[in-house]
Amino acid sequence: MSATETEAPTSGAVRTSDLLVAAASVRPRPSPVNRSRGSRRSPSRTSTSRWTRRRPRSRRGRIFRPAARRSVLERAAVLLGERTDDIVATMSREMGATLPWCGFNVHVAKGMxxxxxxxxxxxxxxxIPSDVPGLTALGVRQPVVVVVGIAPWNAAAHPGRTVHRVAAGVGRHRGAEVPSEQTPLTQASIVQVLHDAGVPAGAVNLISNAPEDGPSVVEALIAHCAVTRVQCTGSSRVGRIIGELGGRHLTRVGLELGGKAPFLVLPDADLEEAAAPAGLGAFMNQGELRPSARRWERHGWTPARQRPPSGSTESWRSSSGPSDEAPDTRDLHPSEESTMSQADDDRHEIRRLIENWALWRDAGDWGRFATVWHPRDGRMSATWFQGSATDFIKASREGFENGVSILHFLGGHTADIVGDRAVAQTKMTINQRASVDGVEVDVVCTGRFYDFLARHEGRWxxxxRQPIYEKDRLDVVDPAASLTLDPDLLNRFPTGYRHLGYLQTKAGFTVKDGLPGLTGxxxxxxxxxxxxxxxxxx
Structure with a gap:
C-alpha cells in the first residue's frame, strides 16, 4: 500500500509501505507523514487490469488445490500470531484506539x-431435485473472479472485513482490498501476512488512495468490467454512494453498514443487568463502532411500585422529556429506519459544524473558520457587525490581533432538517472582557444562535447566523474597583444585550439596535x- 507514518515521535523516522498489485510491489510517489497516497482514477484502472490479466488456468481449483489453500491459510494464522505485537502497535497509532481493543481485533482475525x-x-x-428418474442435479458455486473489498478504519483487522473477505477467496477468486485512508498500514499488514504465507500471485491486492481521490478511485474499480462484486463495510452515507454506483454499472454490491443504534430495555428486564451492556455498547472503542448505542429506550417500563397493570402500553419518561419525544422503532419500515439514520447523521454533522464555529473563531484559526460558512451566501449578524461571512472573518481577525477578547460557550442544541436545508438553535453564552471608563469588566450575555444552514457540495x-439575545450582565473584574454606568446609554439597548451594547459602544463599536430577544x-x-x-x- 502507499502510506507513511512516523515510527517514533523523537526519531522522526518514516516507514513507507507500497501498493501490492498482482504480487508486485508498486512504489508510490513521495507523500507527507500520515497521508495516504497512491492511486488516482487512471492508475486504479491500470492496476485492475494488471491483476485481472493474471488469471489461473483453471477456475475449478486444479492449480491451487484445497490442501494447498488450507496450508496457506494455516500458515497465515501462524504469521499473524507472530506479528501480533507489531500489528497491534501500528493499529493503535493509526486508530488512536486502546491496546486491548487492537489486540482483540488481531486475535479474532487469527481465528477467522x-x-x-x-x-x-x-x-x-x-x-437440486430432479424430475428425471436416476438423474442427480447439482448446483455448484463458481468463483466470482474479481472482488473489491472496501474496509473501514475503526476495526481495521476485524473479521468480516479484510481477513474474512480475502481468506475465504484464496485460490478461488481474485480480490482487491481498498483500505481506509486513516488506517492503511494496519490493513496492509494483514494483506502482507497473506502474501508472505504464500497466496497465489494476484489473488490478494491492496490499493490505497488519498482522501480527496477516494470517490474517483472507488468508482473506477466498481465500473471496471472485470469486477463482479463489491463488499463495503462503512457508514450509511458511504454505503448509499456505493450502492448507487453498483446499480449504475450493474456490479453486485454487498453492504455492511452502521447508523445510530438504539438500545432497547424491555419491561421484564433487570435494569442493573442492562446497565453493563448499555455502557459497553456506548463506550467500546470510544464509541467508534457501527453498532454503538446512540440512544436508550425503555418501553413499557416503570419502577416496580408504580408498574401499570398487566397489558398496559404505558411508556416511560426519559431524562430528556416525555416518551413521545423519542421515536418508537419497533414498527418502523426499513426505509423509515434509513431516513432516521440519515437524519441523525445530518444532526451530528450540523452540531459539529456549530461547535467548530465557536472553537475555531475563538482560537483565531481563520483558515478552518472559513470552511464552516457557505462559500457564496454566508452572512453574519451580531451586535457589532452585519454583513458577509468574508467581511466578518476579516473584522474578527483584525479585532483578535488587536486584543479584542470575545469568547463563546455552547449548550443545548436542536435542528430541524428538510432536504438540503436546516434551521438550528443552540444555547450560547458570549463573554467579552474590555475596559469601560478605565475599569476592566466582563460582560456575559446568554441566548441562542439561530442558524440557517444548507448542504453545499455534500456537506452542511x-x-x-442571527443570535437571539435573552439577557446579560456586567461584572467588574476587580472587586475593589467601582464603576458608574451612564443610564441614558444603557437604556438605548434592549434588555437582552444592554450591557453588551454598552461595553461595545464604549469600546468604539457601532451597536445595532432592535436585534431579536427572548420575546417580541x-x-x-x-x-x-x-x-x-x-x-x-x-
Missing part, C-alpha cells in the same frame, strides 16, 4: 484465518423567516 482454513474441504453446492454549511416582534419575525427557509426546501 483458522476457520477459513478449516473450510477448504467444505462441500460447495447443493443437490452556515448560510446565515424581532424574534417572531426571525422564527417566520426560519419556517419559510424550510418551506422553500420542499
Amino acid at each position: 484465518l483458522v476457520e477459513a482454513a478449516a473450510q477448504a474441504y467444505a462441500a460447495v453446492g447443493e443437490v 454549511t452556515l448560510v446565515r 416582534t424581532a424574534v417572531e419575525q426571525l422564527y417566520g423567516e426560519g419556517r419559510q427557509w424550510l418551506v422553500e426546501a420542499r
